[in-house]
Amino acid sequence: MTTITNLSRRGLLKGAAATSGLVLGFHVGFRKLPFAQAAEGAQFQPNVFLSIDDTGLVTIVASRSEMGTGIKTDLPLVLADELEADWSWVKVVQAQGDPKYGDQNTDGSRSTWQFFEPMRKAGATARQMLETAAAQTWNAPASECRAQNSFGPRPQWAQTTLWPARAARSRFAGSAAGSDTTQGPEGLALYRQTSPDRRPRRHYPGPGHLRHRRGHPGYEICLDRALPGLWRQGEVL
Amino acid sequence: LPQIKINGVEHNIDADPQMPLLWAIRDIVGLTGTKFGCGVGACGACTVHMAGQAVRSCLTSLADAQGHEIVTIEGLSADGTHPVQRAWEANNVPQCGYCQAGQIMQAAALLKQTPKPTDQQIVDAMTGNICRCGTYQRIRQAIKSAAESV
Numbered sequence: 001m002t003t004i005t006n007l008s009r010r011g012l013l014k015g016a017a018a019t020s021g022l023v024l025g026f027h028v029g030f031r032k033l034p035f036a037q038a039a040e041g042a043q044f045q046p047n048v049f050l051s052i053d054d055t056g057l058v059t060i061v062a063s064r065s066e067m068g069t070g071i072k073t074d075l076p077l078v079l080a081d082e083l084e085a086d087w088s089w090v091k092v093v094q095a096q097g098d099p100k101y102g103d104q105n106t107d108g109s110r111s112t113w114q115f116f117e118p119m120r121k122a123g124a125t126a127r128q129m130l131e132t133a134a135a136q137t138w139n140a141p142a143s144e145c146r147a148q149n150s151f152g153p154r155p156q157w158a159q160t161t162l163w164p165a166r167a168a169r170s171r172f173a174g175s176a177a178g179s180d181t182t183q184g185p186e187g188l189a190l191y192r193q194t195s196p197d198r199r200p201r202r203h204y205p206g207p208g209h210l211r212h213r214r215g216h217p218g219y220e221i222c223l224d225r226a227l228p229g230l231w232r233q234g235e236v237l
Numbered sequence: 238l239p240q241i242k243i244n245g246v247e248h249n250i251d252a253d254p255q256m257p258l259l260w261a262i263r264d265i266v267g268l269t270g271t272k273f274g275c276g277v278g279a280c281g282a283c284t285v286h287m288a289g290q291a292v293r294s295c296l297t298s299l300a301d302a303q304g305h306e307i308v309t310i311e312g313l314s315a316d317g318t319h320p321v322q323r324a325w326e327a328n329n330v331p332q333c334g335y336c337q338a339g340q341i342m343q344a345a346a347l348l349k350q351t352p353k354p355t356d357q358q359i360v361d362a363m364t365g366n367i368c369r370c371g372t373y374q375r376i377r378q379a380i381k382s383a384a385e386s387v
Contacts, residue, residue, distance in 0.1 A: 068370035211334075
């Protein structure tokens with residue numbers, strides 16, 4: 001039987017203390033897929049998809065490959081949406097091939113349904129941790145410290161980013177919280193309340209569009225390898 | 238040696254004159270924006286301009302290209318601001334992007350020859366450029382918007 005080890009939030013944040021930002025790991029809970037099977041008997045490695053630095057820049061790792069379906073935008077957008085992060089402050093980074101990201105096989109129309117929930121949970125959990133840190137910072141009830149597109153809701157907080165990662169990190173690293181990172185802080189609803197029109201329905205341009213129009217979509221590592229004499233293979237046809 | 242002017246620069250290509258221009262552009266000159274798709278002129282990914290006309294560089298030998306001015310996607314504009322490139326960005330045309338350099342070069346040649354094409358002229362000109370992602374509707378829209386700005 002596959003064993004997936006729960007990592008406490010406290011442990012994760014302590015581990016992140018050496019980095020420049022808040023780093024949140026979360027579980028990808030599909031046990032029956034090849035990645036989990038391949039990990040049989042081995043300790044589960046948490047996937048690290050999200051980091052927030054002290055300037056408020058949100059970096060989200062796209063673990064699946066962009067092949068025209070928009071998945072490099074789609075999955076980070078799910079996380080950013082639940083995080084209440086302003087998309088203009090989000091930087092999407094393409095993951096290298098690495099087992100720590102789980103199954104990176106991008107085919108079969110599986111990426112969204114496999115990763116929608118894990119990405120959503122990662123965003124929601126991080127948002128609630130930051131909201132809790134903000135409530136402690138401002139000495140206000142947590143219910144009044146709901147994030148709104150990266151900023152606090154009250155007029156006096158309107159220009160104050162909710163993402164002071166250093167403060168959040170120090171607070172949570174010192175807390176006694178030890179639950180699964182996907183469950184969120186005690187007593188808080190995991191997902192934010194949604195309304196159909198809260199996020200503007202507009203096109204979110206993919207990360208590579210400026211490169212596309214110059215003929216360099218970003219797959220050059222494997223496609224631009226030159227093999228001498230290969231052109232002559234066409235003469236066989 | 239075949240001497241070919243590519244994006245305004247003369248190159249002495251040390252290769253068999255029967256080598257397809259595409260291979261010289263990519264592997265010898267090092268301009269990899271032009272893509273290899275099918276190698277038999279059936280997809281349009283390798284489209285470049287030769288003497289102002291859109292040609293399939295996979296079917297154009299160095300001997301055929303000699304003496305002509307070649308323009309690739311890298312030479313279409315200095316900074317990606319050709320009207321077609323601007324329209325491509327404004328209309329969010331690309332998905333995977335692999336065919337797009339060829340699509341843009343084909344569209345740019347069309348607008349150079351026919352600044353205000355009809356819908357049918359656009360379809361006729363672009364019919365040899367295949368897009369596996371299926372971005373055809375946005376390609377047509379981008380060409381129309383580019384035509385308005387030319």
